[in-house]
Amino acid sequence: MSLLIQNLRASxxxxxILKGVSLEVPxxxxxxxxxxxxxGKSTLAKxxxxxxxxxxxxxxxLLDGESILEMEPDExxxxxxxxxxxxxxxxxxxxxxNFLRAALQARLPEAEELDAVAxxxxxxxxxxxxxxxxxxxxxxxxxxxSGGEKKRCEILQLAMLEPAYAVLxxxxxxxxxxxxxxxxxxxxxxxxxxxxxxxxxxxxxxxNHVVPDVVHVMVDGRIVRSGDKELALRLEAEGYDWVEREAxxxx
Amino acid sequence: MNTETxxxxxxxxxxxxxxxxxxxxxxxxxxLSERTINYISDVKGDPDWIREFRLDAYRKFIDKPMxxxxxxxxxxxxxxxxxxxxxxxxxxxxxxxxxxxxNVKRTxxxxxxxxxxxxxxxxxxxxxxxxxxYSNIKKAVGEQGVIFVGSTEGLHKHPEIFRRWFGKxxxxxxxxxxxxxxxxxSGGSFIYVPPGVKVKHPLQAYFRINAESFGQxxxxxxxxxxxxxxxxxEGCTAPKFETTTLHSAVVELVALPGAKIQYVTVQNWSPNxxxxxxxxxxxxEEAEIKWIDCNIGSRLTMKYPGVVMRGRKARGExxxxxxxxxxxxxxxxxxxxxxxxxxxxxxxxxxxSIGTGRxxxxxxxxxxxxxxxxxxxxxxxxxxxxxxxxxDTYPTISVRGQxxxxxxxxxxxxxxxxxxxxxxxRGISEGAAMSLAVNGFVNDLVQQFPMEYSVELKRLIxxxxxxxxx
Numbered sequence: 001m002s003l004l005i006q007n008l009r010a011s012x013x014x015x016x017i018l019k020g021v022s023l024e025v026p027x028x029x030x031x032x033x034x035x036x037x038x039x040g041k042s043t044l045a046k047x048x049x050x051x052x053x054x055x056x057x058x059x060x061x062l063l064d065g066e067s068i069l070e071m072e073p074d075e076x077x078x079x080x081x082x083x084x085x086x087x088x089x090x091x092x093x094x095x096x097x098n099f100l101r102a103a104l105q106a107r108l109p110e111a112e113e114l115d116a117v118a119x120x121x122x123x124x125x126x127x128x129x130x131x132x133x134x135x136x137x138x139x140x141x142x143x144x145x146s147g148g149e150k151k152r153c154e155i156l157q158l159a160m161l162e163p164a165y166a167v168l169x170x171x172x173x174x175x176x177x178x179x180x181x182x183x184x185x186x187x188x189x190x191x192x193x194x195x196x197x198x199x200x201x202x203x204x205x206x207x208n209h210v211v212p213d214v215v216h217v218m219v220d221g222r223i224v225r226s227g228d229k230e231l232a233l234r235l236e237a238e239g240y241d242w243v244e245r246e247a248x249x250x251x
Numbered sequence: 252m253n254t255e256t257x258x259x260x261x262x263x264x265x266x267x268x269x270x271x272x273x274x275x276x277x278x279x280x281x282x283l284s285e286r287t288i289n290y291i292s293d294v295k296g297d298p299d300w301i302r303e304f305r306l307d308a309y310r311k312f313i314d315k316p317m318x319x320x321x322x323x324x325x326x327x328x329x330x331x332x333x334x335x336x337x338x339x340x341x342x343x344x345x346x347x348x349x350x351x352x353x354n355v356k357r358t359x360x361x362x363x364x365x366x367x368x369x370x371x372x373x374x375x376x377x378x379x380x381x382x383x384x385y386s387n388i389k390k391a392v393g394e395q396g397v398i399f400v401g402s403t404e405g406l407h408k409h410p411e412i413f414r415r416w417f418g419k420x421x422x423x424x425x426x427x428x429x430x431x432x433x434x435x436x437s438g439g440s441f442i443y444v445p446p447g448v449k450v451k452h453p454l455q456a457y458f459r460i461n462a463e464s465f466g467q468x469x470x471x472x473x474x475x476x477x478x479x480x481x482x483x484x485e486g487c488t489a490p491k492f493e494t495t496t497l498h499s500a501v502v503e504l505v506a507l508p509g510a511k512i513q514y515v516t517v518q519n520w521s522p523n524x525x526x527x528x529x530x531x532x533x534x535x536e537e538a539e540i541k542w543i544d545c546n547i548g549s550r551l552t553m554k555y556p557g558v559v560m561r562g563r564k565a566r567g568e569x570x571x572x573x574x575x576x577x578x579x580x581x582x583x584x585x586x587x588x589x590x591x592x593x594x595x596x597x598x599x600x601x602x603x604s605i606g607t608g609r610x611x612x613x614x615x616x617x618x619x620x621x622x623x624x625x626x627x628x629x630x631x632x633x634x635x636x637x638x639x640x641x642x643d644t645y646p647t648i649s650v651r652g653q654x655x656x657x658x659x660x661x662x663x664x665x666x667x668x669x670x671x672x673x674x675x676x677r678g679i680s681e682g683a684a685m686s687l688a689v690n691g692f693v694n695d696l697v698q699q700f701p702m703e704y705s706v707e708l709k710r711l712i713x714x715x716x717x718x719x720x721x
Binding site: 078 | 687
């Protein structure tokens with residue numbers, strides 16, 4: 001049981017961004033992808049989720065053995081893939097409570113109605129745990145939120161939707177240390193034997209709080225190196241130049 | 252994802268798209284002439300002054316050109332000679348649903364009117380083609396002295412109030428279609444609320460067009476006496492015909508000092524209806540008139556509800572939602588005429604254009620030089636769903652003099668691909684995501700509608716989208 005990415009290639013127009021990405025995140029594990037800006041990390045996240053801008057030229061993405069590439073973005077989500085966005089979108093006029101309710105309702109069989117009382121109890125409990133003030137339920141999704149509030153709201157959605165696999169795209173960017181801790185605690189609380197995480201980050205500091213089982217390094221649209229958490233520390237201390245050199249030598 | 256070709260949005264208009272065969276007792280035939288008008292006057296037993304009023308209006312209608320120099324040329328597609336101007340089964344509405352002819356009763360039952368009446372209304376008038384088939388007011392409300400009858404009964408039984416205000420807020424020659432309505436008007440409501448009476452529940456009128464190639468010309472006059480309060484709601488539907496249907500109403504509101512009138516419209520005509528309506532209110536000292544107007548249906552709607560603030564501290568408001576789908580043109584707006592010191596007006600308009608749909612906002616705010624302490628706020632926001640969609644804004648604001656303030660904000664936005672992708676990533680289908688976004692856009696205005704209507708409105712705006720897959 002895993003999130004499996006096989007030799008994935010994707011481009012925008014003439015420009016190839018992913019040049020054959022392969023990796024596997026088994027359930028129960030947290031994997032990190034580190035890399036410089038422009039290495040293709042965020043593209044990988046969007047391609048997996050089915051963003052319409054990218055053209056896939058080869059490869060596959062499988063959730064527990066089943067390919068999701070033919071699915072619409074919403075079908076992929078219901079199949080168990082969650083993406084915490086680097087830049088969460090505003091949805092004016094739609095409250096967080098109604099948004100999450102619509103998302104959960106979409107996962108039920110057609111004739112079934114979401115139990116509203118149980119839903120609100122669960123929502124409030126998760127909000128309290130993530131230190132999201134309760135009045136946020138009646139605020140429009142991400143509208144006028146600070147950077148930290150947006151990221152906490154992403155984790156709140158993750159907690160409510162309980163996906164099999166969660167991809168966190170630069171969830172640490174724009175957070176001060178206190179907000180980072182809250183988000184990290186939220187993620188750690190969701191680590192479970194039946195859930196896999198792929199944490200995309202530019203910096204190592206998030207990985208001090210969400211300790212990964214495996215660290216992958218992405219350079220120019222490829223995973224060039226994988227290792228344990230020590231790899232993240234080395235990247236932090238020495239930068240990316242040495243991996244790039246090694247990758248160039250290997251190529 | 253190409254939003255131009257991929258999205259196919261259907262709006263549920265099926266609720267009104269049905270009809271039963273009816274035998275009409277009175278039929279003015281096809282086309283319009285002085286004979287048509289005399290026929291209507293004879294059937295209705297009009298007093299002489301009304302017959303003359305009609306004939307005078309007819310001449311004004313003939314004299315006035317189509318306003319195509321500023322409005323849509325689609326108006327030229329109305330062939331007045333091919334329209335039927337009066338159809339009824341009798342001029343006296345029934346006071347009980349049991350007495351309403353079977354097919355007419357079945358029509359209103361299918362539209363849920365008797366049920367709504369039982370649940371939350373203080374009174375109902377149900378107009379079927381030219382005349383009200385049913386009209387009733389709850390006993391307790393009637394006992395407070397509130398009058399709620401059709402326009403014909405109003406002018407016959409309450410001439411002293413009727414004649415004082417009828418045609419005074421909107422002169423016959425205001426525009427070509429107010430003249431047409433004045434010539435052939437039939438149906439609509441006459442309401443009088445005595446001083447200090449606050450009608451707790453809304454009064455509702457429902458306008459149903461059943462006949463083909465027909466014109467409905469209801470005439471409504473509402474007078475709220477000093478310190479009184481009333482809410483009036485109107486809904487409408489028609490079956491979809493291949494031929495043109497014309498709906499041209501005139502609605503006049505009079506709020507005497509300190510009175511409050513709220514007028515709520517949910518317009519859901521079928522897409523072959525030309526909906527050309529003139530609505531205006533006269534607000535006296537410290538009175539308040541609020542139009543809450545939602546246009547979803549029709550082929551072309553032209554409607555600019557207005558408030559003339561004649562007394563000091565009078566207040567006017569227009570809250571407007573327009574949804575223009577493929578082939579529709581919603582040309583709506585507001586007119587605020589400040590005619591006394593310290594009067595305030597507020598216009599909030601939101602429009603949604605889908606596919607080839609076109610939404611136009613026309614606003615007029617007038618504050619003359621000699622007035623002091625007047626305020627206007629205008630906000631108009633347009634949402635475009637596809638690249639073909641069109642929105643236009645024509646605000647005319649003339650604010651003169653010192654100490655008068657006017658604030659105008661306008662925006663045009665699109666639901667972005669990224670926003671839809673974000674919602675889809677949470678498991679919400681593309682169609683449901685679009686629907687959520689559109690409902691979100693109008694959400695703050697929908698909440699101003701009475702609860703029973705806001706639920707209905709949400710359902711109406713629930714867009715069903717079919718993606719390219721499946």
